[in-house]
Amino acid sequence: MAKTTKNDIDGHVDRLTIPFEHLRRKDVALVGGKNASLGEMIGTLAAEGISVPPGFATTSQAYWQFVKYNGIQDKIASLIAEWQSGRARLDYTGHSIRDLFLRGRWPSGIADEIKRGYRDMEAQLGVEGLSVAVRSSATAEDLPDASFAGQQESYLNISGVDKLLHACKSCYASLFTDRALGYRQAKGFDHLRIALSIGVQRMVRSDTSGSGIMFSIDTESGFDKIVLINASWGLGENIVQGNVNPDEYRVFKPLLHDDSFEPIIEKKRGDKSTKLIYGNGDSATRNVPASKAEQAAFTLSDREILQLSRWACTIEKHYGCPMDIEWAKDGLTNELFLVQARPETVHSNRDMCGxxxxxxxxxxxxxxxxxxxxxxxxxxxxxxxxxxxxxxxxxxxxxxxxxxxxxxxxxxxxxxxxxxxxxxxxxxxxxxxxxxxxxxxxxxxxxxxxxxxxxxxxxxxxxxxxxxxxxxxxxxxxxxxxLDISSLPPVNTKIMINLANPGAASRWWRLPVDGIGLARMEFVISNAIRIHPMALVHYERLKDVKAKNEIAKLTSGYGHKPDYFVEQLSRGFAALCSTVYPKPAILRLSDFKTNEYSDLIGGSEFEPKEENPMLGFRGASRYYSPHYRDGFALECRAIKRLREKMGFTNAIVMVPFCRTVHEANEVLKVMAENGLVRGEKGLQVYVMCEIPSNVILAAQFARHFDGFSIGSNDLTQLTLGVDRDSAELGDLFDEQDEAVKWMIDRVIRVAHENGCKVGICGQAPSDHPEFAAFLVNSGIDSISVSPDSYVPVRNAMAGVQSRK
Known part of the structure; x- marks a missing residue:
């Protein structure tokens, strides 16, 4: 990193301190990445409604003057040379250099400028003894390919000019922490050509509220349509240092432009066991236990989550890259502020293709x-x-x-x-x-x-x-x-994927799929919700004390227990829908068997015992039955919330195991009673084609549904009369049997004659490329496969097309 020049700092070369509002991101060489970014946000994004606390920065010129005034440049060079040659340990080198700064004296000009900047802030804000945050901003940090996160120090709740000057000197010294020296050495930066700027910024009273960090990208998968927010009580250092398990929120960016939507796809409460607050006496800050009420509550309201997310989108658009942002909430005024913003440095530098x-x-x-x-x-x-x-x-x-x-x-x-x-x-x-x-x-x-x-x-x-x-x-x-997706061949048949786990869905966002062909509701219920819906509806009448206590714990914070089911299910489905939006996501209504429903918390009190659950009280037959109708109403409420409140109108509802046309009528009627009317607000309803009657009466089913999704496992089982789980009959269970293929070919033809789409969501196309070839030749509209089968199936389908 080159030393500051007159061209670099564009007219500010002789300045020792500069108010944030006069800085822009081009001033990195002058005030470092952190302070340049604060100035950029204050100067250009305030009109967008983004709030950043005021302050000022010392310049790199001030740093070089301090080094020259105290005559420590050559001493620093000598100490670093001894370390680099192996004649001195890192800890000795770091300590010795830091001691040079801490024993140094302030040139009167720099000290006067810092005091003047602080007193101007006091006058501007009308606060004597103003509390400020003092942060380090090196001229080689927050770069697109090097974050330098946590390498220098920050000092919070600093009040008065004497403490401010001491904190500023400590910031200079922190340019040579052991970790900063090691990081720069690994990244190839010249230790002697990097300066440090100090940011002095009004403290946000987040000690009486909360603070945290957010990214305008999913930190694990690199999914670029997500804002990730972490939040905890008190000052933000605990989150950065990893001293607490914070709340976590995920928000879907493409739907934030519409104020009528609330696309919060995940809210996870952390224990937040401690919080950092203002200290007393000699300590500027101190950690204290969070109250039980604080630990049980979310740090942010939904409105605040959405506001921060919109700010993240605005900043990302302005900077033109994913961003890593720190925020704080003032507990005295209830205002939200942004206190830092830097480019995200991990996924931004990865090849998202190939x-x-x-x-x-x-x-x-x-x-x-x-x-x-x-x-x-x-x-x-x-x-x-x-x-x-x-x-x-x-x-x-x-x-x-x-x-x-x-x-x-x-x-x-x-x-x-x-x-x-x-x-x-x-x-x-x-x-x-x-x-x-x-x-x-x-x-x-x-x-x-x-x-x-x-x-x-x-x-x-x-x-x-x-x-x-x-x-x-x-x-x-x-x-x-x-998986190599850099040069996939074109195909005419749509390829979708089967997904169940919302927590793993975003890892597949880079696959160029045509949507989700099957999302299983029962996975979300059994893993994220865990409670039988009827046990929530009829909580007061539960006899099982253990189940009742578990439900009370899981639903804490919900005044109306069924709301827990609705909110958790809608968010789980939203996580799935978001990965393919605006392409379709086909969500299958619950298809537990009675023995599986019984395993849910509180479920044993609501489920009959059946000899053959596979052919028993499952699928469509439950939805209009008085034994489950109230539970199905919660499923409908969740999908209505998903589509209308959260904004995921790409969600298509699918009815499983619908035995008769009469059942189709009954299910659609109950759905309508719960606000899901086929055709209204673009709602499409599909039916699983997994029973021979769905094929035999395909023309009649087509009058009630917008599409068919072939479930080849159950269709094979019921066509051939073979228990797919029987080890003795394993050789007979074959989805490529001629009888099964006849059924599939017929339903495709009849559905198309009646204006319906047809897809398949069984495992066979994933396991057998030749079966995928049969489906293509039959004219199927889409094939839905497991994500890791996508590439081989697509290649096989392209081969079929080339031979046609």
């Missing part, structure tokens, strides 16, 4: 602990538990690092790990940020890793199963596949 890898973990041992997954890889290795900084030298290279929390001093050690597991932290914690930058799988916020794990254990760390990461006992089998 090849990407997927990981599958099999032969899993028991789950030892779990938390938030960082990245999407999996790795096996031996654990090495590090209790604290005093144990850093005990780490074994090539091990899985287990720690309570990490900070920038741990980076050299983290580079030697194969994976990282921490007790605390969210997706924006230090451990998460560094793991992404290093390309390591990590699991953060486990809560108990350092308690349940021990050094020497063989484990598998899996981040390949969605938003939750798992540490499995023993070394599992890990299958790595490479």
């Amino acid at each position: 090849e990407f890898k997927t990981y599958e973990v099999t032969n899993k041992g028991r789950v030892l602990t779990s938390g938030l997954s960082i990245g999407d890889a999996a790795v096996s290795g031996q654990l090495c538990l590090i209790e604290g900084k005093h144990d850093l030298d005990k780490f074994v290279t090539g091990s899985v690092l287990v720690a309570k929390v990490t900070d920038p001093d741990w980076v050299p050690l983290m580079k030697r790990a194969v994976a990282i597991v921490t007790d605390q932290g969210g997706r924006t914690s230090h451990a998460a940020i560094v793991s992404r930058e290093l390309g390591l799988p990590a699991i953060v916020g486990t809560g108990d890793a350092t308690y349940t794990l021990h050094s020497g254990q063989n484990v598998t760390v899996s981040c390949a199963e969605g938003e939750h990461g798992f540490v499995y006992e023993g070394k599992s089998k890990i299958v790595t596949r490479t």
Whole structure:
């Protein structure tokens, strides 16, 4: 990084301090990336409604004057040369250089300028003894290819000119923390040609409210249509340092332009066990326990989540790249502010086209602990538990690092790990940020890793199963596949994908699919909701005390318990719909069997015992039955909320296991009673074609539905009379049997004659490319396959087209 020149700073060359409003992002060489960005937002985005606290920055010219005035340039050079040659340790070098700054004296001109800037702020805001944040902004940080996150220090709740000058000197010294020296060395920056600017900014009273970090991109998958927000009570340092497990919110950007929509696709409450507040006496800040009420509540309201998300979109559009943004809420005025914005540096620099890898973990041992997954890889290795900084030298290279929390001093050690597991932290914690930058799988916020794990254990760390990461006992089998989407052949038949897990859906966003052909409601219910819907509707009459207590815990914060089901289901479906929006996403209504429904919390009190659940009380027959009608109403409410409140009008409803035309009428009538009227507001309703009667009476079913989706597994089972789960009859279960193919060919023809679309969502096209060829030749409109089968199926279909 070149030293500041007159051209670089465009007329500000002799200035020692500059108010933020006079700075722009071109002034990085003058005031560093952080302060230049603050000036850019204040000067150009205030008209867009974005609020940034006022302040001023010292310039690189002030830094060089301080270095020259104290005669420490040559001493710094000598100390660094000794370290680089191996004659001195890093910790000795860092300490010695920092001591040079801390023992230095302020040139009167710089000190006077800082005092004047501070007093001008006091006068402008009408506050004597104004509390400010003092932050470091190096001229080589917040660059598109190097974040320098956490390398220099920040000082909060600084009041009075004497404390301000001391904090500013400490900022200068922090340019040479051990971690900053190591980071610059690894990135190839010249330590002697980088200056440090200091940002002095009015404190936002987030100590009485909350603060956090947000990204205008999904931090794990790189999905560019998501805003990710982390939030916790108090000042924001705890989130950055990973000292708390914060709330997490995800918002879908393309629907934010319409104020009538609330596209919050995920709200996850963290425990937020501590909060950083203003200190007393000699301490500027202190950590205190959060109250139980604070831990049980969300930090932000829905309105505030949406406001921050819109700000993130505005900033991203202005800067032209994904952004990493810090925010704070003033508890005295209830105002939201942005206090930092920098380019996101991990996914922004990745090739989003071409090849990407997927990981599958099999032969899993028991789950030892779990938390938030960082990245999407999996790795096996031996654990090495590090209790604290005093144990850093005990780490074994090539091990899985287990720690309570990490900070920038741990980076050299983290580079030697194969994976990282921490007790605390969210997706924006230090451990998460560094793991992404290093390309390591990590699991953060486990809560108990350092308690349940021990050094020497063989484990598998899996981040390949969605938003939750798992540490499995023993070394599992890990299958790595490479999908190359850079030169896929064109096909005429649409290819969709089958998805079930909302937490893993975004990993497939780069596949050029034509939509989601099957999204299973029962996966969302069993994994995210876990409660039988009728147990929520009739909570007061439950006899099972244990189930009642579990439901009370899961639904805490919901005054009306059925709202828990509606909100969780709609958000789970929204996560799926968002990955393909505005392309269609076909959402299948619940299709549990009675034995599966019984396994849900509270379910045993509402389900009959059946000899053959596969052919029993399932699918469409439940929706109009008095035994489940109230539960189905919640499913309808969730889809209505998804489409009309959240804005995902690409959602198509699909009715499973509809045995008769009479049932079709009954289901559509009940749906209409619950606000889902086929044809209104663009709502389409499909039917699963999985029973011979759906084929035999296809023309009549076509009058009631907009499309058919062939479920080849059940259709094969019922056409051939073979239990697909029977080991004895395994050889007879064949989706390519001539009788099954006749059924499929017929329903395609009849559906098209009646103006209906037809797709298939069974596994057969994924397993058998020749079956996909049969479907193409029959004229099917779409084939829906498992995501990892997309590339081979597409190649097979292209081959069929070339031979036609």
